Amino acid sequence: MTVYVLHLDPPLKHASHYIGYTPDPTAERRVAEHLSGGAKASPLIAAALKSGSVVRVAHVVEGDAAGRDFERWLKAGKDTRAWCPCCGENRRRLPDPSRITARFRASKVDRNSA
Numbered sequence: 047m048t049v050y051v052l053h054l055d056p057p058l059k060h061a062s063h064y065i066g067y068t069p070d071p072t073a074e075r076r077v078a079e080h081l082s083g084g085a086k087a088s089p090l091i092a093a094a095l096k097s098g099s100v101v102r103v104a105h106v107v108e109g110d111a112a113g114r115d116f117e118r119w120l121k122a123g124k125d126t127r128a129w130c131p132c133c134g135e136n137r138r139r140l141p142d143p144s145r146i147t148a149r150f151r152a153s154k155v156d157r158n159s160a
């Protein structure tokens with residue numbers, strides 16, 4: 047499993063990052079699909095590329111901890127700029143998946159999934 051974070055420069059409207067999940071062991075295939083801008087790209091990434099944004103891979107987390115829960119938790123954090131190396135703020139390290147609470151894991155609400 048892999049969770050990856052893409053950084054959009056410049057942002058598309060208010061979107062400066064894309065956080066995604068793939069069951070693949072690496073992000074390679076899925077990121078290539080996004081960067082192709084084709085039918086398998088996320089609509090956000092395709093639109094960003096079309097508008098001239100540069101899309102960079104900011105983080106890749108592979109392994110058992112990099113599941114849907116981790117993706118959902120990162121999205122819920124709303125503080126991606128603080129730990130995105132491309133944003134240059136470096137205020138925080140990438141959140142550690144081991145800190146996801148049981149309560150969050152159990153929650154069914156997923157307002158951020160596309």
Ligand SMILES: [Zn+2]
Nearest residue numbers: 053130132133
């Ligand atoms: Zn960033």
